[in-house]
Amino acid sequence: MTVDGGVDEGTSIRTPCWAVRIRRADGEITGTGILLSPDRVLTCAHVAKDRHARYTAEFVGAASGGEVPSVAAGVDEDAYVPGRWDADGDPSGDVALLRLDQPRPDHETTRLHRVAASHREVQTYGFPVGHNGGIWFGATVLGACGRDGQVQLRPLTGGEVASPGCSGSGVMDVRTGKVIGMLLSSVRDEHGNGFSFMSPAETIVRHLPQLADRVEGREAVDDRLRSTLEDAAQTFDRKFAQRLARWLRDDGSRVKISVVHEDDKVRDATLRRAITLADRELRTAASVDRVSGDPPDTVPSAGDHDLAVDATGRSSAEVGERILKRMGVWQHPAEPVVERIRDAGDVLTLVVVGVDEAEDPPDLLELLKTLYAAGNRLLLVFRHNGVLCRRARRELVDEPEPRPDGDAVAQLRHVTESLAQALSRRRARVLAKESDAVSGYLVRAYLTLAAIRAGNAAAPWDRPRLEHARYEHRATELAGRLTGILGTLDRLSDLLDELNGRMRAYQVLHATAARGTEDDADLDAVRLRAQTLLRARPCDVRAAEAAVAEYIGAVERAIARGRQGGAPAS
Structure with missing residues (x-):
């Protein structure tokens, strides 16, 4: 098939090989997809809304000699989650996989990457009307919206609101060049304001766990901070759960300090419950169902935190490296962690548990003060109400240094x-x-x-x-x-x-x-x-x-x- 438009050979940003143009049987472009493996294309469920129809996947970025490779494809019935509105009126789902009749070369594929998405500059590549060969759109990630873990994007300019034909586009982080999610849809309100929405990698793999082998980067929650079956049967501390959910939703305070003794099973389970429910990937359908009858003010939204790290027995350098990787900052590993965090410029909502049980608690507190100075929000959990906890309250909550x-x-x-x-x-x-x-x-x-x-x-x-x-x-x-x-x-x-x-x-x-x-x-x-x-x-x-x-x-x-x-x- 002949190329009908596209990115110039001389442009600085070439058409990505993983960007797939999807057509219906009648030849109409219905959306975009992401080639995640030689035979699997990720897209929106509404792009392939006729689950029994046949589609054509076209690989514009792999065009050679004016010809665009095209492959017939069909919906994978075991990997189709239609979009719907939950009980709160929030959107969820809308992800699907197409299986190609013939595989593409492995070098054309990409992987999804787990990374803290908030406030990042991103680009998407789609095929709207008038741009059959594809076009880049720029946006900035604003933050989570709704309980499913979807994320709102703000276009860099009014003309960059993604339009029909762009749904299913890969969302690429400008700084790292990694695909961190998929564009879902765009809307304009009654005032003419344009908004777009994406599903980050964690939300996608929660809906389609069969994609786990195509997702890179560590999960946002350390193993020891995840809810267990034993926690599910445990009565939780409602007042503590309310305070945690209120802070995670952003009650206006930059730092929250809590004391959770190791022998306080109820409070410990309540903490793990909040951390798990606030994570996009761990907040499975089962966990949502389980809390559906709980008081709404105790349930945080998916994506309310960016990282939950257990500091027990870890050095401040190890904790810092974990945070930097979540930020997507891997460069210059020889530089001190504190300097790299100070220079990163990212702003995250972080949960750090066991501050006073780290390898060197005072040193870790200095790192946390650097994170605070860089604008991050911090939920700090101590195991004892000791000297270090009181110092943290004084220096980070009661008397933070003024910064004009x-x-x-x-x-x-x-x-x-x-x-x-x-x-x-x-x-x-x-x-x-x-x-x-x-x-x-x-x-x-x-x-x-x-x-x-x-x-x-x-x-x-x-x-x-x-x-x-x-x-x-x-x-x-x-x-x-x-x-x-x-x-x-x-x-x-x-x-x-x-x-x-x-x-x-x-x-x-x-x-x-x-x-x-x-x-x-x-x-x-x-x-x-x-x-x-x-x-x-x-x-x-x-x-x-x-x-x-x-x-x-x-x-x-x-x-x-x-x-x-x-x-x-x-």
Whole structure:
């Protein structure tokens, strides 16, 4: 089948081989899929809503010689979870597998990756109407929505709301290049606001456990913190469960400290229950059914925490590495864990159990203070109400160090004022594909500045009440990216000046040494094209550079031919 549109050979981001275009028998594109194994394609149940129909899976990223490989496929009846609305009115499910009649090469497949999804910048690749060859959409992960563990995405720009044909797209983390979930659907509300939703890897594998071998990364909950069959039969501490659920849902406090003695079986089981129910992967249908009759205020939502780690017997470095891997930060392992966490910029909701039973509890507390300073939310569980617990309360709850937002404000003012003006001037003069991202970055800068000045809610892509560390990181990131774009535009502007200089010099040669040759008319046409490109605003400098090079070559060839033929020099 011939390619009908797609990503240019010259683009910086190629069509991923794992992105599958799915057609119905009538040829209509019904959605997108993810090639997870040579014979299995993950997609949304509503993309393959006719479970008994035949579909065609097309591998646009594997196109060769203008031909797109296509394979017939059918729904795997044992791996089909239709979308539905639960008792709370929240969406759930909507995942399915297609089985290919013929396998694809293993190198075209990808895997899902477990990673803390909140606040990450992501991209999806889908096949909406008018873009049959596929197109990238950018978004920022906002956070969990509903009890199923689905996640809301905010498009980077209003025009990037995924439309029909994109359902089933792989959601790729920009920083790591890993596929961390699948796009489910997009909606627009009555005010015209666009929203998209995804299922993270953990939610997908909960619905389709047969995909466990295609998911990489450690689970978000350590084994010793998971509910057991014995816990299920245990009466739980309702008041403690209420407090845990309220904090996990974000009651506005950054740190919660609890004491759970090892011999307090009821309280210990209640803690494991909350941790398990707040995890996307562990909150199975059985666990949901089991708590369905429990007081709603004791039941957290799936995805209310990002990681639950048991610190018992572990060093602070080991705990830190566990957190960094959940953040998706693996680079520079030689650097101290504290520095890597400080530089990571991710903001998670973390549960750390057994703080006072770690290998070096005071050292672990210092790591936890670094996590707090970086904007993370912390549920810290101690086994004894001892000196370290009281110190943690004093330093993290009662008297946290004040952190003014002055540095972030100053940097954001620089971004939105002088840097924005400089970018505006450069963008008016020269054209660059990097310029497309400027508006989105500036909008984020304005929103972050407004959030700081308001002093309450954080910017839309962040959790509420994040303080200085998070704002400062965002300000530094935006300033860095926009400064990089400005540097690119400056280099293009300098090249434009250089091209104008070359053009003037060769126009003199044209007038004095090549004028009157038989090439004169052709030279004028080439000169006019180069001048037109150079004078355009904004100028496509690369196109102008090619046109100037063509003119220079033409002038030099005309002069050489004139000398060989004895043509007059004037």
